[in-house]
Amino acid sequence: MRITGDGTTGGTPARSEGGPYPLRGNAVGAARRQPDSTPTAGPVGVEPATEQIGYRGPTACAAAGITYRQLDYWARTGLVEPSVRPAYGSGTQRLYSFRDVVVLKIVKRFLDTGVALQNIRTAVQHLRGRGFADLERMTLMSDGATVYECTSPDQVVDLLQGGQGIFGIAVGVVWRDVEHALSQLHGERVDTGETLVRPNPADELAARRNRAV
DSSP: OEBBOOOOOOSOSSSSSSSSEEOSSSSTTTTOOOOHHHOOOOOOOOOGGGGGGGEEHHHHHHHHTTTHHHHHHHTTTSSOOOOBOOOOOOOOOOEHHHHHHHHHHHHHHHHHHHHHHHHHHHHHHHHHHOOOOHHHOOOEEOOOOOEEOOHHEEEEEEETTOOOOOOOEOOOOHHHHHHHHTTSEEEEEEETTOEEEOOOHHHHHHHHHHHHO
C-alpha cells in the first residue's frame, strides 16, 4: 500500500495481486483494514494493559531516540500528538502511550533517511488506525518519496525487485526495541496517576555482585 500525502493515486501500482500496497491520503488502508482491528494483544507479547500506562515526554524521548525539542515540535505541529494526555497549558505534562512511542521512533527513522514530511504524516495516520496484530507483520518501505506497506516477505521482495524500495522499517522490530527501552524507564498509570518505577539495571547488577561476595 502506497502512502501519498495528497490523496492522489499516482505512482507505480503493485505489480501483482497481494503485492506491496502504496498508502494514500487520509483514507489510509481503509480497504484492507479488518473490522476487528481493535487492539487485542501486542505483536510481541505486549498485553492490552500496556495501553493503560503512559509515558512523560523525557521518557518518550529516551525510548524513541529523539530530542525533547523534536518531541515538542512534532506535538505542536500535529505530527505525533500524545494520545493519553496533551499539554493543556503551563504545568501540565504530556503523556504518551506505548504505541505513540513506537510511532515516534518510526518517524525519527523516516526523517533520518529523507522521507518527505507529507508522506510521513500520512504514514502516522495509517499506523494509528491499525490493530496490534497488523503492526506485527507490517514492514514500511520507502524510496524517499513514497512509503509502501508490506505485510509479507514476498511483498518486500516484490517491491525491491521493482527497484522502488530502498529503505525498510520492520514495525515489529521497532516495537520490541521500544518495549525493551521502556522496561527500564518509569511509566505512569493512566487511571490512577501512580508512577511505575522500573528496576535500574545498574542497581540490579550491583545487587548481584554483592550477593556473590
